[in-house]
Structures are given as structure tokens and as C-alpha cells.
Amino acid sequence: xxxxxPQKSIKREDIYEAARANSNWGRWGKDDxxxxxNNVSPADIVAAAGLIKKGKVxxxxxxxxxxxxxxxxxxxxxxxxxMLATGTDAAAGNQDKPFPYLRYADDAINMPCQASTxxxxxxxxxxxxxxxxxxxxxxxxxNGAKVLGIExxxxxxxxxxxxxxxxxxxxLDSLPDGHAVTGTELDACAAAQKVAIRKGDFVIVRTGHQExxxxxxxxxxxxxxxxxxxxFRTCYWLREKxxxxxxxxxxxxxxxxxxxxxxxxxxHWVVIPxxxxxxxxxxxxxxxxxxxxxxxxxxxxxxxxxxxLPGGAGSPTNPQAIK
Numbered sequence: 001x002x003x004x005x006p007q008k009s010i011k012r013e014d015i016y017e018a019a020r021a022n023s024n025w026g027r028w029g030k031d032d033x034x035x036x037x038n039n040v041s042p043a044d045i046v047a048a049a050g051l052i053k054k055g056k057v058x059x060x061x062x063x064x065x066x067x068x069x070x071x072x073x074x075x076x077x078x079x080x081x082x083m084l085a086t087g088t089d090a091a092a093g094n095q096d097k098p099f100p101y102l103r104y105a106d107d108a109i110n111m112p113c114q115a116s117t118x119x120x121x122x123x124x125x126x127x128x129x130x131x132x133x134x135x136x137x138x139x140x141x142x143n144g145a146k147v148l149g150i151e152x153x154x155x156x157x158x159x160x161x162x163x164x165x166x167x168x169x170x171x172l173d174s175l176p177d178g179h180a181v182t183g184t185e186l187d188a189c190a191a192a193q194k195v196a197i198r199k200g201d202f203v204i205v206r207t208g209h210q211e212x213x214x215x216x217x218x219x220x221x222x223x224x225x226x227x228x229x230x231x232f233r234t235c236y237w238l239r240e241k242x243x244x245x246x247x248x249x250x251x252x253x254x255x256x257x258x259x260x261x262x263x264x265x266x267x268h269w270v271v272i273p274x275x276x277x278x279x280x281x282x283x284x285x286x287x288x289x290x291x292x293x294x295x296x297x298x299x300x301x302x303x304x305x306x307x308x309l310p311g312g313a314g315s316p317t318n319p320q321a322i323k
Contacts, residue, residue, distance in 0.1 A: 003226065004178035010232050010260035018232070019274035022239040025133050033152040035122055035132055035276020039200040040159045040244045048160040048301045052322050058288040060247075060304070060319040061117040062210065068251070068282070069115055072224030079111035113150075114314040119157070119306050120272060120279045123148035124313045125265075127273035144311020151310045153278065159244055161302030161321055162201050164189045165289050167208035174208030175228035180255040181205065183237030195298040199242040202302045204321075205230065206285045210249040214286075222251055229255035235270045238277060246271070247280030247319075280304065280319065288321050297323060 028038045062068070064079040083105070089095055090103035114120070123145035126137040131148055139146045167175050169189040175181070186205070190197055197203060207228040213219050221227075227250045238246060246253065254267035263269060271277040292298045304319030306312075 004176050004180075006178050006180050006255055006257055006259045008259060008261055010258075010262070010266055012260075012262040014232075015260075015263055015266045015269050018235050018270045019127055022235050022270060023274045024276045025274070030133065032133055032276070033122070033148055034156055035278065036242070037153055037156040037244050037278055039242050040156065041200065044159050044200045048158070051160065051299055051301050054323050056291065056323045058291065058321040058323075060204075060283045060285060060288065060321060061317065062282055062284040064109070064111070064116050066116070066214070066219065068213075068219045069223050070219060070221065070225075072221070076112040076115050076223070079109055079115055081107060081109050083107045111316070113309070113312055113316060114281070116316060117282045117284060117319070118280070118314050118316050119150065119153070119304070120281065121145065121148060121150035121153075121313050121315070122272060122276055122278075125268045125272040127269055130273060132273050132276040140313065145313060146311070149310055150306045150312035150315045151308055154305055154308050157202075157245070157278075157304045157306065157317070157319075159302060160198065160201050161204060161300045162190075162195055162197060163204050163206060163285070163288060163292050163298045163300075163321075165193070165206045165292065165298070167206055168289065168293060169193070172208065174212040177209075177226035177228060178255060178257060179207075179228040180231035180259060181207070181229065181234070182231045183234050186234065186237060193292075193298045194296070197241050197243065201241070201243045202245045202247065202304075203241075203243050204247045204280075204283060204285065206249055206289050208249070210282070210284065211286050224251060225256065227251060227256045229253055230267060231255060232259050232267050235267055235275065238271065239275060243277075245278035245280060247283045249283050249285045251282060253279055253281055280317070283319065291323065295323075
């Protein structure tokens, strides 16, 4: 597959200007902990429930057994699934003492909170030494975040979901690495799919990158390497649309290589600490996208609660799209 080389057009001052222009600090009060999820009203959730027509449910979680982490970023490792008790133990009679006749299987999992399909918490990214709403970065310590932890959104990840299938819109199985998806492309895709983006939506963007890796059985570079993704200036599009959240099938949502040498993940610098935008990454979209292409319905009821992890900077999730 051909690779696109993004223009290095974003300067450091552009990042700070975008943060200033798109800031939601104070918009929902100085004590706000959920950012753009405030855009979802109870009426929005009731209306989203009305989108359920077929009773068809799609899991948007990648298998935890997929070895996507390759050590390119942050020391994250792949989930480790360990059996603590097995049927072979039971059949051998090893479980009959001290409590006879309770034979069982049990297991454990060891993983970074962002090792697979996951949400970023609003405490995940800092703009210099500040978090969303002006909170000091030092409020995230060894015991977790004292503000903006993932627990604050555990009952907020529900509403109208919209799939923007950019890869299929462009007639591709997967966008090439380095393809920066613009706001204009997002609008054109929505128009072609005959779906409107509304305030409070959970917008899910399909690039095909993850499916490319699955098909090849090769995750080299997926986590932290080159990838298609959202262009830096889509932060303005997202603020204009006032969405609740943005999710993609890629590791980091934004295009890689980045459009600048002045910062790593510059879009993150704006959307999380300045906008307070909820972000979902590594979403599995194959079956949902195929169904949307078949019935031409790209909106659905969405639910994707995180774990109740006080102080967490992120959380695994098994999001659901229900049509």
C-alpha cells in the first residue's frame, strides 16, 4: 500500500492557537469533570433509543488476544491472560480439598488500561502543566488522578452513535498510512451516507487500518507507528459540531506521521486538555461497517461504559452499537 507523507505544516504556535480557540474551560463550570459529554442530554439518549429497529448488536471491541502492542510507545504490553484454576485441575481432584464438590475455572488478566479498545480519560494528556479546565498536572500522582479520572464518565458513554466510513467512502479497504482525514472529508462522507452529525453525537471514524493488520496477521507499527487518521485541524470541526466523543479504529485517532515536528500527537494536545473531548481508540468496526453499508443506516444507539476505576487515566471498554 502506498504511503502518504503529510505536510509538516503545523507549527507550535498553531497548536496553542487551536487550544485557545477551541477551549471549553469553564463552559460547564469550574468543577466540571466530563467535558464534551455534557453535550448529551437525557432527551438525546431517549431519542437514540428510538434508533433501535432490528435489535442487532455489534461489539466494537478488539479481541484482547490480538498482540497489537509492539513497544513503540510508553512501555505498554499486550494483555496477559492467566488461568488460576482449570478443568484439568478439577478432573484430577485437585480442587476437592478443603471444599469438596466445588469444581471450577478461574482466571486473571494483567494489562495496561489502554492496551486495546479503550477510552482516554480527561487526565490522560496535559497541555504544558495543565489538564482540562485548568487543573494542575501534578494532581495526577502515583495513586492516580485526583480530578478528571475515568470514573467520572462511567455513566455518560451512551447516546446516538454515527459511523463515518471514510475508507469505504473513498473506495478503499484501508486508507494509506499518513492519510490525514480532513473536516471536509468528514462532511463529504456524512453527506454521501445521508447522515447528519449533531450536537452530542458519538462519532466513530473507520479508516480500515485495523482490518488491514488483522487480515495480514501483522501488527507491526500499529501501536505508535505510521497510520491514517484525523488531520490536526479537525479539532476545529469537532468543536463546531459539538460532538460528545470521537472514536476511531486506529491506535491514536490522529494521523501519523504527525503534521509537525514541533510536538508529538499535537491534535491530542488540543482535544483532550483544551476541549475536554472524550476519545475512544482501537475500536473494532468491521461488522458494524458492513451492516451499515448493506442497509444504508449509519446511525445507531451507542453504549460504551468504561470500568469504574477511580483515578484512572484510561479504561478498557467493550462498546456496543445497537441497530
